Amino acid sequence: MxxxxxxxxxxxxxxxxxxxxxxxxxxxxxxxxxxxxxxxxxxxxxxxxxxxxxxxxxxxxxxxxxxxxxxxxxxxxxxxxxxxxxxxxxxxxxxxxxxxxxxxxxxxxxxxxxxxxxxxxxxxxxxxxxxxxxxxxxxxxxxxxxxxxxxxxxxxxxxxxxxxxxxxxxxxxxxxxxxSHVLLSRLPFGKYAKKRIEEIALKDPGYLKWMSESLMDMDEDLRYSIGYYLNRL
CATH class of the missing domain: 3.30.420.10 (Ribonuclease H-like superfamily/Ribonuclease H)
Structure with missing residues (x-):
């Protein structure tokens, strides 16, 4: 049911x-x-x-x-x-x-x-x-x-x-x-809203690290996705 x-x-x-x-x-x-x-x-x-x-x-x-x-x-x-x-x-x-x-x-x-x-x-x-x-x-x-x-x-x-x-x-x-965790391709908000997370990780990894460390109520899939792309660097 x-x-x-x-x-x-x-x-x-x-x-x-x-x-x-x-x-x-x-x-x-x-x-x-x-x-x-x-x-x-x-x-x-x-x-x-x-x-x-x-x-x-x-x-x-x-x-x-x-x-x-x-x-x-x-x-x-x-x-x-x-x-x-x-x-x-x-x-x-x-x-x-x-x-x-x-x-x-x-x-x-x-x-x-x-x-x-x-x-x-x-x-x-x-x-x-x-x-x-x-x-x-x-x-x-x-x-x-x-x-x-x-x-x-x-x-x-x-x-x-x-x-x-x-x-x-x-x-x-x-x-x-x-x-499972969902691997998101784009950042939903912030100064890079709608940009590909993979591209942000290459150009401004510090911003993604700041988001992950500072936003305690972040969506679990977004946190997972940020970590995934940062770990690929």
């Missing part, structure tokens, strides 16, 4: 926790607010529009329906599909759930199979891949409103991205890509 998962959180740091979870399977659409046990900062609310008042009476994750459902679905034969799966899995592990099945990371697979795009965020791909042409029908059939940065809406857009990716590679290949 495929399980499409998206979460909203109090932030992106180690101390942050879940404040909402959206999940789609062939049998259900599930959304639930979660009391994170800590304050949701305005910077996070500005993205997902979840406030402290909204979660004040919500259950903790351990007492939530989401926890019960995930525990029942956490079996080796099920496949979890998420956009930036390592982050989602790390958030679940904070709540005591270590995923047992296979994983498809649509972010990593998009980077690997479409390496010439300007961006890979969920909302960017929504427009780059022209998912909007079919999303009204798809969302209406699922009974889900289209709301960017809402966990259930984002889970359905993740399903649409997977459908697109399956025209480029089969399920086994997507699972394999999701396990």
């Amino acid at each position: 495929l399980i499409f998962l998206d979460t909203e959180t109090t932030g992106l740091e180690i101390k942050d926790r879940l404040c909402a979870l959206g999940m789609i399977t062939e049998e259900m659409n599930h959304f639930e607010l979660i009391n994170p046990g800590k304050k949701i900062p305005p910077s996070a609310s500005a993205i997902h529009h979840i406030t402290n008042e909204m979660v004040s009476d919500a259950p903790s994750f351990s007492q939530s329906i989401s926890a019960e459902q995930l525990k029942s679905l956490n079996t080796p034969e099920n496949i979890l599909v998420s956009h930036n799966a390592p982050f989602e899995l790390s958030m679940l592990e904070k709540e005591g759930i270590t995923w047992q099945g296979s994983v498809i990371d649509t972010l990593k697979c998009s980077k690997s199979l479409m390496d010439d795009l300007e961006g890979y965020s969920l909302q960017f791909l929504r427009y780059e891949l022209r998912l909007y042409r079919d999303e009204i029908r798809v969302f209406a059939e699922a009974g889900i409103p289209i709301i960017a940065h809402h966990a259930l809406s984002d889970a359905l857009h993740t399903r649409m991205i997977l459908d697109y990716l399956l025209d480029l590679a089969d399920m086994d290949r997507l699972i394999e890509i999701s396990k």
